[in-house]
Amino acid sequence: MTGEVLRILLLVLQLGFLAILYLILVGFSRALLRDLRSAEVTQMASQSGIGRLSVVESPDDEPALGTAIALGPINSIGRNVNSTIFIDDDFVSGTHAMLTFRGRSWFIEDQGSTNGTYVNGHRIDRPVALSFGDELTIGRVRMRLER
């Protein structure tokens, strides 16, 4: 009969193993659910914007290093103070470039600037589609397009 007792004990332990496994799963699903809810909130918050430029390099600190500039659908970039994105840098033309959101993607177009507009280190000579993560160099200022 000790064999029978051992079998029952074994069964209990085996069920215990499965129970702990499912306990862990419950923990995971609770975390997942909680996250889903907070994700909805952040999504709602982030959907208002279609993108932003975060400043990676800015010798004269205008715009300030580390800031993220929220973007509208049409953005002019230049040393002209009326520009949507104002850059105070000697190497930047008055109306240097246009950054526009058309359909599904961002496009950058140089506006005949003196020193040119660079995407990921390459100078552009026509409108170029951008991906999030691409880096724009205008004058001495480097900015990254982000979601």
Add this chain to the structure above:
Amino acid sequence: MIATNIRRLSVYLVLAFASVSGALVWWQVLDAQALATRQDNPQVIATRRSLPRGSIFDAQGRLLASSVVVDGISRRTYTDPAFTHLLGYASLRFGATGVERAWDDLLTGRTDPNPLRDLVNDILDRQPNPRDLTLTIDQRLQDFAAAQLGADRGAVVAIDPRTGAILALVSNPSYDATGFSGDPATAQGAFDAVAGAADNPFLDRSRQGHYTPGSIMKVLTAAAALDSGAITPETTFEDQPTEEVDGFVVSGFTIREHDLGNVAPALWDLSPALQVSSNIYFAHVGLELGADRYLGYAHRFGFCAGLRIGTDDRGLPVDPSYVSAQADDGCARFRDDVELASAAFGQAAVSVTPLQMALLAATIANGGIVPQPYVVRDLRSHAATPTDGPTEIVLEAYGAGRGNPAVSSQVADQVRQVMIDAVSGPIGKLYAGAGAVTRFGISGVETAGKTGTAERGPGLKPHSWFIGFAPAQEGAIPSIAIAVIVEGGGSGSGHAAPIGGSVMAEWLKLIAAAG
């Protein structure tokens, strides 16, 4: 936009995981039972290898099969080669067949007939508890039937028409399966010897033999035609006498009468037509009945589909019998009237198993109801010393299943009467008289029967057939129905009929002795 695509991707991934889960459910739950009983399942092999296996007894408690565990390996002994096809064998190397296969999980005790206990055993991983089986067959009748066949190839199937209990199930030639499941060292040799022997001993002719029935099929034709109203016992066909000389032309094909011996042709009705076994008469009957009704009645009698000895979920499979060419889902349509007319007297594409023909006889004996055959009577707790007989503790009894009505009891009575005439009528006894039990020391008992001589083509001796039942007289309740085939045995009257008569007589003696 990437976010949208990722969300869509996650839906697809969930679907993929769901289909894997679905496949898991299929294998682990829905199909698990089928997998668990497959012969090459290592679990099946492992239990068969080392665990004791239940014994099998005949209806009187005589030991037929038992196992002992020697050096951790289970070995099985069979006492009577007459039972080999029925019992089959349980071997580590060659798998299991017959009753050994169908009842494998209960014999080994892998499953418990009580579902609740089965669950508990399974959960607690208890050692399996072997169980014993008793059959419906009395070893004395089985041995007697096997002895009657002697060295001939053939089969004898006897059924209790009231219950469907199998009384004898013999296939010749047989073999001894003890060697297969005994010492593993010699098992392969024993198996190869049987596999290489002449006349294919592995074939269970009673369940898997496919034969042309010949004239015994006229019983079915008569029953179907009477039940449908196509004929009455008094029906005659005007043109008969001349046709018997010239043959009867159906769609340009001439159906000729077989050699009637000394009997002069006449304008017969059903009884004399069955007594002389007139092919032309039954060709007419078949045409009168028509193809659709003929197929319909064949289905009712169990043709055109596989049968089982036992129940659908546990039993021995029996090959289907056909009245026409084989089709995917049973019997094909008759090609033309020629085929229909020929099938009506048991030729053309008709192909039957002896068990089906025994069921045909049993159906007439049972008032038109096709009995459900079964061969394992009950499941008992394991007897520690099997030589002392089975225990009294019956765990599960396998009773008679409900039969299926084929024809009305009035029609069954009419057919019974003409089958009695076929054995003992003035002309009939010339043909099938050898099948009467009165020839074998039984008095006051009528026998109903029909012989068959199945033509197989030029140069081949015909198969010899007999079906019948007894006692058949008005008011008596038949206790045995039988089908006998002797391969290449010549005329039915010469070979199969005396075997049938003697086996039925032996059974009547046995039950009389038992009181």
Add this chain to the structure above:
Amino acid sequence: MHAVPRPLELRLLLPLVILVPLGFAVTHIAQTGALDPGPMGVAVGYVGLMLGAHLALRLLGNRGDQLLLPCVATIGAIGIVMLNRLPQGLLGTDAFGVQFGMATTQLLWFAVGVSAMVAVAGRFRDDGVLRHYKYTWALAGTLLLVITFLFGREVNGARLWIFLGPLGFQPGEAIKIVLVIFIAGYLAEKRTLLAGASARIGPIRIPPLPYLLPMIAIFVIVMLVVVISRDLGTALLFMGIFLTMLFVATGRRSYVLLGILLFIAGSFVAYNLFGHVRIRVDNWIDPFVDPSDRGYQTVQALYALGRGGLFGEGLGQGLPTISGHLPIPALPTDFIFAAVAEELGLIGAFALLALVMCLVFRGLRTAMLARDDFSAMLAVGLTVSLGLQTLIIAAGNVKLVPLTGITFPFVSYGGSSLLACFVVVGLLLAISHRSVVDAQIEGRGP
């Protein structure tokens, strides 16, 4: 870099302290029939390792996803319990003059993998290295593949191993990651072009081939070498990863359908051309045709599933050995999922699949929160590599697709696979960390 608390991760890791030793004890009791928990070294080592990884991530200041590590650790726990329960001498290493059993060897590889994961999570804070040198990565990967093909050692009919002294590893695992990096880099750069421009022939949209050509060329080379090395599972996996990433980058289902059609055509050719492919496929269609030889492993796996049923045979009480032999020789690698399903039953197998799904969800979430396209594509590719690998091998075990010899991530026995999978998790942790940190910078923005 300063330490951060990771409370959720710790809370989800803690049940392992009971789970793993319990699993070891149960299997030992079941197999010996004595009330003795048996040796616990590997179990303690495993739990210690995972808690150590947690500590290391804290000290490194990783703010990445806190569910990834517990998920992986629980999946791995099931694996180590199963491997420890099998006869230890069957597989294992003989390195440095010491004989290591299967579970011990696996634990050592876990240690290597976890270290790699922590290193990657700490090191790859900036994606420049990965992003800007994508062609270098692709070249390195292709070279590695060719080297394997030329100088590798053949094991089980496929040339996948490179041996350096006693240590063997499968470069295919590393190539998987490199390929994902390359495709992610390429697609992130060209995404807008791909999604926007497309030629049309009648109603059928044709991908803008010129833009795709460099990537397809490299991919085809990789696929060719993989197929010639007879590594069908990896071929299927690479194809799946490629198409999934293409879909996520462009949102075009037609590209995926086109790829699947091409793949089916290729499979058809392979079926008629290669005997080993034909055997696998025939086996898949009906393994019971030849259950004692070619169909043997598949059939045995199905029997194992059937034996398991709803609640399983019980941990340690399955039938993975018959008188000392494994009925399924590849049980610790290709068929570990069937073994889990046998002993833990349908509910256990479901739990395992749910854990992998959880991992996949977290990976995809990491991708969605990523701040730039490259990180997003990289996270998608890496996550899908784990998810698809699981799906392919699990579906092979349950006869949903032909069986291919790839591993079940974190569960199957095998060092290269384990290491690669942990590197994947390390990269996901790094990506996740970056997006969290960026989001906090945004919070301080103008």
